[in-house]
Amino acid sequence: SDHQLEYPLSPDHMDWDKYYPTKTANQDVTVADIGCGFGGLLVALAPALPEKLILGMEIRVQVTNYVEDRIIALRQQHPGDYNNIAVLRGNAMKFLPNFFKQGQLEKIFFCFPDPHFKQRKHKARIVTTTLASEYAYVVRPGGVVYTITDVEDLHIWMRDHLQAHPLFERCSEEFEREDECAKIMYVNTEEGKKVERNKGSKFVACFRRLENPVV
Ligand code: SAM
DSSP states (O other): OGGGOOOOSSGGGOOGGGTOTTOOTTOOEEEEEETOTTOHHHHHHHHHSTTSEEEEEESOHHHHHHHHHHHHHHHHHSTTSSTTEEEEEOOHHHHHHHHSOTTOEEEEEEESOOOOOSGGGGGGSSOOHHHHHHHHHHEEEEEEEEEEESOHHHHHHHHHHHHHSTTEEEOOHHHHHHOHHHHHHHHHSHHHHHHHHTTOOOEEEEEEEOOOOOO
């Protein structure tokens, strides 16, 4: 549980160099996959966004370890590649601002998050009104929140909560269909592949982080 979770006191306390072997001094993590599971999206994004540092955050220890080993193996098999992806164990619902500075992220992904079907568990969902404000804090104006799920009720929930937030605006259908990362997200997560095999539906919703209002 959380008392065993390690998290930095602030983003400035974070030593990213040990996660990204080729990171330069002026490079920050700008892409995050929240609840990355077994890392399929990270692995697919690595060659698509070669200039970006991409982080998977995952709460389960064994799953995090698996992704870590997967990345190490890929780096060995493809020297020079996959240095821009890493994973760390963390509870994104609690400590995101400990890891990321205000406006640090360009893209944040929520792929097939746990649905928490029961009404009384809805507050445990990864998108809530409060958490939407936290995501607005870590994502820069112009940045994008990507969501995908096979659970229509959860899709509607995430869509409505993000749409209701004054700092997010739903992207166009064209963006959700044609954006390079949205396309990668549609096919490259382990959960998405399972849904595909079972001939299930996939619901996508993307949101643009708006400019901060002038006060
Ligand atoms: N995104 C992956 C995919 O599409 O294949 C995994 C989807 S899986 C259904 C949801 C993942 O989110 C699980 O691996 C779970 O451990 C992780 N998770 C749940 N709550 C989390 C939290 N608060 N912070 C980080 N990860 C979390």
